[in-house]
Amino acid sequence: MDLLSPFTDPATVAHYAASTPQKVPGFADLQRMAMLLLAERAPAAADILVLGAGGGLELKAFAEAQPRWRLVGIDPAAAMLDLARDNLGAHMAQVRLVQGLIDDAPSGPFDGAACLLTLHFLPKAERLRTLQELRRRMAPGAPLVVAHHSAPQEGDVQTWLARSIAFANRVTVDFAQASATATTMAQHLPVLPAEEDEALLAEAGFSDIVLFYAGFSFRGWVAAA
Known part of the structure; x- marks a missing residue:
């Protein structure tokens, strides 16, 4: 399965800004928490790297809250970067958009980094390499905030994905359909148990790794480079 293909589909791109907040519990609060965790350690006029920034939702939230950042x-998807430009509007003055993967990011050093709703698309080995490349671009002690699908423990992936899918359906509650969709998702998304996600952060060289967010199948951590 080409995991980039949904983000090149015009219908998916057109509905992304409206549908994503419905899928992720406390989506706006997650963005604000990420901003606060970055601002806690970063200077007022910080350089911040956002990996998986297509759509521009967190970029806009960060720019609105921190006008000096x-x-x-x-992001690898050109269509999603076009959507980001539209969503950012005047805030584009604070933002540089780059099409590509972590290897295409500037060398930094950055005062902080965020990667929201992205790492669950990457297989374990590529996820580790991406985290290592992120850290290499960050100033010593700079904060990293990540959030993505992550099961509480081994064997719980489909159960928690089904709960997230049921949450996202604002019209009906159909647990059978949610479970079937979760089975398909689990076959294509390399979702890891939370302890493995934390271990990858540590293996990539991050320290002070702390869980700050959990909502059904989604979990978020803050760590220091």
């Missing part, structure tokens, strides 16, 4: 957003 200089933001670099990386």
Whole structure:
């Protein structure tokens, strides 16, 4: 399965900004928490790297809250970067958008980095390499905020994905359909148990790794480079 293909589909791109907040519990609060965790350690005029920035939702939230931040957003999907430009509007003055993967990001050093709703698309080995490349671009002690699908423990992936899918359906509650969809998702998304996600952060060289967010199958951590 080409995991990039949904983000090149015109219908998916057109509905992304409206549908994503419905899928992720406390989506706006997650963005604000990420901003606060970055701002806690970063200087007032910080350089912040956002990996998986297509759509521009977190870039806009960060730019609105921190008008002195200089933001670099990386995403492999050109259509999603076009959507980011539309969503950012005047805030594009604070943002540089780059099409590509982590290897295409500037060398930094960045005062902080965020990767929201992205790492669950990457197989374990590529996820580790991506985290290592992120850390290499960050100043010592700079904060990293990540959030993505992550099961509480081994064997729980489909159960928690089904709960997230049921949450996203604002019209009906159909657990049978949610379970069937979760089975398909679990076959294509390399979702890891939370302990493995934390171990990858540590293996990539991050320290002070702390869980700050959990909502059904989604979990978020803050760590220091």
